[in-house]
Amino acid sequence: MSFKPHGKHLIAGDWIAGETTFMSEPAHGDAYPFSVGTVDLVDRACVAAEEAFPSFGYATRAERAAFLEAIADEIEARGDAITEIGTSETGLPAARLEGERGRTTGQLRLFAAHILKGDYLDRRRDKALPERKPLPRPYIRLMERPIGPVAVFGASNFPLAFSTAGGDTAAALAAGCPVVVKGHSGHPGTGEIIAEAIHAAIEKRGIHPGVFSLVQGGNRDVGQALVTHPLIKAVGFTGSLAGGRALFNLCAARPEPIPFFGELGSVNPMFLLPGAVAARGADIATGWAASLTMGAGQFCTNPGIAVVLESQVETIADAAREALSKVGAQVMLSDGIAAAYRAGRDRIAPATGVREILTSTCDMRNATPYLYAVKGADWLDNHALGEEVFGPLGLIVTVEGEDDFLKIARSFSGQLTATLHMDDGDTALARRLMPILERKAGRVLANGFPTGVEVCDAMVHGGPYPASTNFGATSVGTLSIRRFLRPVSYQNLPDALLPEDLL
Structure with missing residues (x-):
């Protein structure tokens, strides 16, 4: 199966060409033109993500798990084509890309199984104590809820596992958060074919198309527009210290500051x-x-x-x-x-x-x-x-x-x-x-070496600054879902108003 990129953005189910293009710079093979992202496309993607949130964020865990499994299936169906374009663009050997593809689909399936268990919801219940003196205690229940649309920046060194459908995207979708991905210009064709897989899964599962968008290339204005868009509620980033710190500062300076989960590198002594x-x-x-x-x-x-x-x-x-x-x-x-x-x-x-x-x-x-x-x-x-x-x-x-x-x-x-x-x-x-x-x-x-990050429940891929911008978070493993959730307490609410998972 060969793959020739069409170079368009995916915005809420529509493949959209831009007015200007940039050329990919492959390590070997053909270069292709790709549409340059714009601030307007970012806005359209974010608005669509917010429109998708009421249905996707409050879908059942089984529905979201099936969606993650469908994405994994669609990626595997395109396996040879992904390896072909990925090796051309990045120069990485085929065996490395095949292994990374397995890690990518494995992450998606791991999160599907994780959310079905329900433990991540951290459900808590404090029964009412009406006879307590001097004041009675109300009935209080707590559960983790999705935060809303999330922005994800593709990484240069992991075109699959940390990019379009990588760990940040998988964790956000598992949590119930629509995702807008800023594609990395170093591997735009790889990003495109993965976006096609996600789009196919959306159609197969009948999901709102605004749940995922891919904005290709573009200057700094595009990245700035994404992290400062008022509908974006968190950002996932893997990249350089300089680039990550600039985006972190923008997130903190917003009228409504949002968390920036940046993994910025390390010398790993x-x-x-x-x-x-x-x-x-x-x-x-x-x-x-x-x-x-x-x-x-x-x-x-x-x-x-x-x-x-x-x-x-x-x-x-x-x-x-x-x-x-x-x-x-x-x-x-x-x-x-x-x-x-x-x-x-x-x-x-x-x-x-x-x-x-x-x-x-x-x-x-x-x-x-x-x-x-x-x-x-x-x-x-x-x-x-x-x-x-x-x-x-x-x-x-x-x-x-x-x-x-x-x-x-x-x-x-x-x-x-x-x-x-x-x-x-x-x-x-x-x-x-x-x-x-x-x-x-x-x-x-x-007595080991740190290269090779196991994707599992107990993994922490993060650390004190500048390794990452949030020392309490990880970008690998099931614990990473917590980045895109927030706890909500429900006090004396009738069952008819409670989330189904809290009943």
Whole structure:
């Protein structure tokens, strides 16, 4: 099944062409024209989403679950075509896109099962106490309710799992919230074919067409119009710190401020404790190299920093260098991302105290690995060394003793993940680190690597700022549905006025 994009927006069931177009910039294959988004299209999509909310937001859980299952079915039916356009646009290998497609449909089915269970509603009941003195207590019931239309921004590095029908969209639809997606210009054809799948599911299930719209490309005015539209009640975003912070500020400055759930990246530090390095340092370094270069390092959970004793650094450096030197050039998601990677390298390499362990040459849209080392004192003096480099660049931070591990840990800003490589003899030091790492990261790992985020009930993909803009939220796993719900208490209401799920 081949797919040739038509380049139109999907606005409440209608495919609409724009007056101006932009060309896609594929890693290989044909480029196609796509309509440029406009403020007017954003308004039409938001108005339609609000019109859909009374029916969709108050549909039964079974109806919404069937809709999510239908979307998954329609995506799977287009599997080969999705892989074809996705690999062309992003340069990602077919196996990666096929796995990500499975994750995308898996998320949709997971949320379908989750809402059928009903636990997410957090239903509570406090019976009336009419005889209580000095005042009686009324009958109060509580339940989580959908908040209304949600805006979702497609992510550059996950064209399926974090974009058009990705985790944010799946969670919002599961909650009962219509979605307006701002498509990512790096993979507009992939966004279009997924939108076609959602549209087909809407028609199959008889859902109000305003429940989903896709606005392609466009300048900053389009994104600003979306997050500031008065009918939008929350925003889901995965992307850069600069772009996310700008949108966050717009959400906060609205006459009616709304929550902005931004996942903004991380350096995901690993602490290589002495016993573990002594026992298996080379294996840890080899595993690090594999994680660091997975997908050309274009994961927000990419472990860019390793902290190790100065006396053990050569064990890690030698093995990591050997493993990284075998990794060839990899195609990055876009020319802009490749340029940003080289800029990050140029920021790290000349910094005071930084020494080169592995250098390489990359140009155009390619990425090759780099590895550097810096003493802990120089690290602490230069906050810029802790800023994310999106790509396969690793930095080893060396420390003199156990107390220095704690100093380095405290120096990190908020992270998505933090990892401890440890053996039993490292437990005492690990216990000292844990209170620090719990405050720094949304997920703490032992003896593993953070790339590969399991989609499950217990997952947290988020963390203190700047890893994300809301430390109490996650963008992966069933807990992410809470972002698009709010609790409502019902006091002394007759059953005839209560939601069916609360009876």
